[in-house]
Amino acid sequence: MINLEQRTSNEINKDLAGRVAKLRKRRKLSQQALAQRSGVSFGSVKRFEQTGDISLQSLTKIAIALEVEGELESLFSQVPYESLEEILNEQGR
Template structure:
C-alpha cells in the first residue's frame, strides 16, 4: 500500500493510537510509571507501546478505560444493519 493511499494501513493506525495515548497521558500530567500503577498495565507494556506500538488488546482497553475512552471501542467492527448491504454480500453479481 502506498504512503499516499486514501486507505490507512495498520501501521499508520497503530502510530496514530500511540500518539493519541501519549497526548492523553501528557495532557493529564501522568508519567508512564504512574499510568502503569493506576491503570493496571505493566510499566514495560506502556513503555513498549509508546516505543513500538505493540500492546495486548486487554492492556489497550485498560488504558482506554483509565482515560475514560473505552466507549471509543464500541464502534470497532460495528455490524452494518442495512439489509441492502447485507443482501449484496450474498448476491451472485458480486461473486
C-alpha cells in the first residue's frame, strides 16, 4: 500500500537542516563559527541549512560541535517491530 502522506527525503532533510539552524542560532553561533567548531567547511554548513544537503560525516561533526551527538547515536535504536516476521528474522530463524 502506498502512503500518500509519506514525506520525501528532500523534505525530511530540509526539516532536519532547519532544526540544526534553529539550534545553532539558539546557541548564538554564526554559520562561520559552527564551521570552525565542527571542522566542516563554511560552504557545506551554508548549503546544508539552505538545501538540507550534507554528508553523514559532516552531519555527525556538526552534531558533535553542537553537543547533540546523542541524538544521532540513538537514531534507529528503538524502532518497533512491524511484524512477527521481523522478530523471527532478527533471531536468525
